[in-house]
Each structure stands twice: as C-alpha cells, then as structure tokens.
Amino acid sequence: MIPADHLLSRTLSDWQTRSDLPSAEAADVYRRFHRNGSHPAVCPDGRVVAAVQTEDATRKFLLTHEDGLQTESVIMPIEGRSGRIRHTLCLSSQIGCAMGCTFCQTATMGRVRQLTTAEIIAQWHHARHHLDAQVSNIVFMGMGEPMDNLDAVLPAIEILTDHNAAAIPASRIGVSTVGHAEGIGRFTQFMQRDGMHQIRLAVSINAGDEPTRRTLMPITRAVSMRAVRGAMQGWIDAGGRPILLEYVLIPGVNDGPDAASLLAAWIAGLPCRVNVIPYNPKVDSPWPAPTDHNVDAFIDAVARTGLPVNRRRTIGRSVMAACGQLGTA
Template sequence: MNGLIQMNLFELTCQELAVELRRRYGKGSYHAAAIFRHLYHELDADVSRAPSVAAAPHLAARLARDLHIACGRVVLEKEQAGVVKFVTRLEDGAQIESVVLPMVHHRTVCVSSQVGCRMGCRFCETGKNGLARNLEVAEIVGQVYAARKRFGPELRNVVFMGMGEPFDNYDNVLKAIDVINDQRGLDIALRRITVSTAGLAEGIRKFAAAGPPLIKLAISLNASNDRLRSELMPINRSLPLDKLKTLLRSYPLKKKYYFLFAYVQIPGVNDQPEHAVQLAHYLEQLPSKVNLIPFNPGPNSPYRAPSEKESERFRDLLIRRRVNIQQRSTRGRELMAACGQLGSTAYSQ
C-alpha cells in the first residue's frame, strides 16, 4: 500500500472520483468519466479495462491496487409472477432485500435504505426488530447496480420503498441518488426516482428545500384518522395527519406532479366505509394518487391479507369517493414486494 486508503468505487460520485484521481495520480475528470462509464454503463467492475485506463498500464495497476467495490453480495434471488426479490448479504453479515417489479414498458427496483427501521409500524416486518444501522451509499447503489446487471436498460425506475425510512438516512440516500442519476453511469432520470417516507417532518422539509425537485415524493399513509394511524404508525404521534397535510400543502410540488400515498389495506382495520370517506376528505386539495396495496402477512403477523373481494370492495368505495387510486396487482404477494412488507428474512440471518 502507498499509505492511501482503498477507495470503494460505489461510494463515490463522479466528481469525487475525479478529485481522488487528481490527488493520487495527477489524473482528473477525463479518467473519472471513463471509469464511471465502464463501471456503470458497460457494467464491468474491472475498471482497468476501461479504454483510457487500459492504455496506461501503470495507472491500471495502481487502480487495481487502490480501488475496490464493497456493497455486499446477492445471496438469494427468488421469482414469482415476474416479481424478483434479491437478498443481499452485506460485508458485516446483515441482510437486506430489494425487489424488481415488472411494469408495462420497464422495470422498477424497490430498494432498501436501512438495515431494519426504527419507525415501528405495526404491520411491518422490517420494523419488528428496530434499526440495526443505516446503509452506506455503496450498499444502496449496489442494489440498483445488481438489478441493472440482471435486467439491463429496461430497469429504469427506482423507488425507495424497501427496508427502512429513507429520510432517516437522508445524506446517504441523496448521495446514492446522485450516483445512480449520473448520465455517464446508470443514468436513471430523477423523475424516475421516488422516495417514500412514513412522515419524517424534518426530512420532508429538508427535501423540499434542497432536494432535487424532479424526484417524486411518496407518503406511507395507511390510515385515514389519527387514532388509527398512531396505532399503526407511531410516527403519527409526532406528525399528526393535519400537520402532515399542512406540510405537504407547502411542499414545492412541480407542475403535473402529485404525491403518491401508499395505503396498505388491512382487512377489518383500515378498509371500512368510514375510512374511505375520511381518506377522500383528507386528500382534498392535495394532488394525489393512492397506491392501494393488499396487506401481505409475514410470520406471526397480527393481521391477515384481504381477499380479492375485500380488495375490490374497498377500491370501489374509494373510486365512488373520487379518490384517484392506482391499485397494485397482488403479483408478488408471496415475495412481499411492498413498502413495509420486506425484511422477514433479513438481518437476523
């Protein structure tokens, strides 16, 4: 070693890489862009094969010594009805999950932002054991990279709806977005990225003030009144529904954008006629779409999944109240491909 620590490539933006290359080898943006392109565009982790690096064997040798990629390893891949779940074992042995969902013209990867979660939502598998730790930038980027490697350019959308609360790991999530958005690399457009929060006020404010406005914001709502939401989602006690709505009404939403509200339907708990009425009332004056997700019970879950008939009945109640809904198919139910539904096999193993 030359006294300099190894660089974890997935941890760096292209600009940061250029700074490091200049500091270490007197190279700069040109080589950084070439390495980025080779790694993320050609999907080849051996960046010594990037043309401008391969042409300089001395540089290639130094890069081989100084660079590495540490983001965990996919140890399990399961497919059901086109939905693919990846389990990744991280360097410290913790496990996280990500899910690739097939859409009409593309695929979307749902990524995790933390190992566990401290929000404690009652219906959620991830939150059961609390928060173990935040994911590093490389561990977030690695999930998107693995999905792109598996599905190619069809993989165009990223949603932060997997394990963890993204705004509880704000800086790493935003930096990972910077990396996956870079046009020299994975080139995932900001308008194709959605960050979902359970309602962390500070995160929403920061995101509104400084976050790239093209990124979409989703709210994990799951209840239509404070009593029920506080019971299902303890975060509601610090940001009750009216305060959440006030915050969203002041959010600088771009033209033609809307808030995506995730609503996990738990039969007999949050899917009664009065809930449809309350939800419709709550969403008035908020440009919104509701993503209705059938609850997907994990082991020892206190709730059950809705039947097809119950799902239809609640959807019809909402439609009659003019709620703009987007019902997610139950495909992949067994793979638990929904926010708050990942993590049953996760970090304890």
C-alpha cells in the first residue's frame, strides 16, 4: 500500500519520478487519489477531521495530524454571479505562529511547529473530499506566517495548481504575509515561474506609520516599513499583480484622523488595493470590534486619498473562525 503522504506531498511528475510503478499506472493512482479522495492502492489518510458549521455557512474545521497536533482551516462560501456556491479555503501553514501580532489569537500559541507540504495539502484534501467543498480559491491566511515556511508552502502551491491534483489556477491562490521582506523576495522569484504569474500577494500592514505598526506587529522592529515597501516594489517590478494591503481596523488604535493619509503616503506609487478587515476580537481582547460607523468612516477616508479600498465581509466570528481568531483549540 502507498502511504497517502507520498501523494499529498508531490506533484504528479515528482511522484512519477520517485514511484516504482510504471509511469502511466503511477499517474492513474495519483489522479484518482486526488480527484476521488481515495484509491484502493493508497492507505486511507489517517487524519481525523472535526467540523464546526456557523450560521453563515462558514465552516472551521480541525484536522488532527499524526503527532496529535491540530490545524485549523476555514471554508468560506461565495455566491457567484450565476448563484452557484463555490468556496474559498483558508489554509494554515504552521501550527501556532512566532510573529506575535497583538490582535491575533494564533499569536498566543507561539510557533509550535512548521507544517509539512503533505499537512498543508491534507487540509485541501479533507475540505474537498470529506466536507464536500467545491474549493475554487485558496488563501494562505490561516494559522502561521506562510513566508516563514516557504520550503513547505511553495511545493504545496505547485500541487494545488497541478491539473492532475487540486487544479486550482494560480490566479485564485493568494499568500498573505506580515511583511516578511526576505520571504516576499523568494515568493517574487517563484511568481516568475511558468504558470505562476497570476498568483496573488497580500501584505498585512495595519498602519501607515512605524510607531503604530510596531505596537501591533513586533516584526516591524526587525523589518522596517521601508524594507517591506522595498520588497513590495520588487514584486511589482518583476510583474506581480497589484498587492492586497490588509488593514485590520481596531478602534482607538489605527483609525485615527491621520491614519488613512499616512497609509496613502507610505504606499504612494505602488499598485494596490486596501482591504479593510473589521477587527475580530480575540479571547480577552483589550479592544472591541469597530462599529459599522468606524469602518465606514475609515473606508471613506482611504477612498478620499485615491487608493482603491473595500471592506472584507465579517464571517465566522461566532465560532472564532474569522480573520485573526484561529488557534483557540
């Protein structure tokens, strides 16, 4: 029997190279395992999934890996123009996270360990085949900083885009970072490979000035906003798509009268879109969620600077599945 991880951690061509099976048979096993969820020649994936369904049909699920540690992933429904429901899957790249963002539940865990490529792909596999989600989009915005684990994340993206496996176009895959400048540089090189040009980069910025950002994101002490901007410029210069600038709006912290103009001054000249994420309070949060009035006022202020801006819909808050709330288990 073939261990499931052998197929979860490899593209088809890699699997064919390493397999003892004749090439055509290896390809058949690979395709059927990924497309049907199982194959008689492959050991069933022993990971156990537990799912929580929320009122708005967002599902957060826990996946227990071989060592008993769990990842959290979120399936978010999106209704297309035709009315058909498809799903965006938010993947975790680490168990816990070392980045220590003060607004984030996952940060309270610290970094427990890196996920392997197989453990990342297993999240897709279980969402697709055990929870029957028609996954059309992937975002690396779950637990962990993906740029801190690119050795596993980049091969995972190759498998997700492999038309013999998950077959998700690169244009529908996004990776979000705290502004890991070195990682953005490596991701920029990856983006220039055949078939990867349309992949998306999101940077969680959360402030237009360094003092405010430092209080929210300790990485700012090691990687200045200037360095982050330089890495983003490198992405654009290399032909990358406009960058999504994520801004978790926390009342009284980063929604002051100058906040939007500071952000606009910092990013001036770089193609981007600002995505305002109303803060989802973590457990024992010192801050409340912003009111709709807070959010609308900030969005108006950003729009007045000329930056494209939109608001991220808040979903899954009731089961701690919203942005920044993973890691409660």
